[in-house]
Amino acid sequence: QxxxxxxxGGLVQAGGSLRLSCAASxxxxxxxxxxxxxxxxxxxxDWVASITNSGFTSYADFVKGRFTISRDNAKNTVYLQMxxxxxxxxxxxxxxxxxxxxxxxxxxxxSWGQGTQVTVSS
Numbered sequence: 001q002x003x004x005x006x007x008x009g010g011l012v013q014a015g016g017s018l019r020l021s022c023a024a025s026x027x028x029x030x031x032x033x034x035x036x037x038x039x040x041x042x043x044x045x046d047w048v049a050s051i052t053n054s055g056f057t058s059y060a061d062f063v064k065g066r067f068t069i070s071r072d073n074a075k076n077t078v079y080l081q082m083x084x085x086x087x088x089x090x091x092x093x094x095x096x097x098x099x100x101x102x103x104x105x106x107x108x109x110x111s112w113g114q115g116t117q118v119t120v121s122s
Contacts, residue, residue: 002026002110004095009116012085020080020116022095029076033105035098036069036080038091039115047106050098051078058104063089085120092117 008020020036035050049059049069057069068081078095092115096108 002097004097004110004113006093006095006113006116009093009118011119011121014085014087014120014122016085016120017081017083018085018118020082020093020095020118022078022080022113024076024078024095024097027076027097027110030073032097033099034069034071034078035096035106035108036078037094037096037108038089038118039094040088040091043091045094048093049080050105052103052105056103082118085118087120087122090118090120 003025005023012018031053033052036048037045038048039045048063051057051069051071066084071078094112094115097110098105098107099109100107
C-alpha cells in the first residue's frame with residue numbers, strides 16, 4: 001500500500017516561492033514515475049507536473065517556466081519548487097505515483113494523501 005505525505009505548503013504573497021515535498025513509502029520509489037496535482041476550491045483536480053523514474057520532467061502549460069519538479073530517490077521524496085507564484089496557484093497540492101505516457105505519465109495509481117494547502121495572496 002503506497003503512502004504519500006505532502007508538506008511545505010503555506011501562505012505566500014504573489015511573486016513569492018514555496019517548495020513542496022512528498023514522501024512516499026510502500027513502493028520501490030526509484031522505479032516509479034511521480035506527479036503533482038492541485039485542486040482549487042470547487043474545481044476538479046488538475047495535473048501539474050510529472051517526473052519519470054529516469055528523471056524526465058513535464059509540466060502543465062499554466063506552470064511551465066515557474067515550477068520545477070525533482071526527486072531524491074535516496075529519500076523517497078519528490079519535490080515541487082514553485083516560483084513566481086500567482087493567486088490562481090492557490091489550491092491543495094497532492095502527489096501520486098503515476099503511469100501512462102512514457103514521457104508524460106499522468107494516471108494516478110495510489111490513494112490520495114491529505115495534500116498541502118498553498119495560498120497565494122495578491
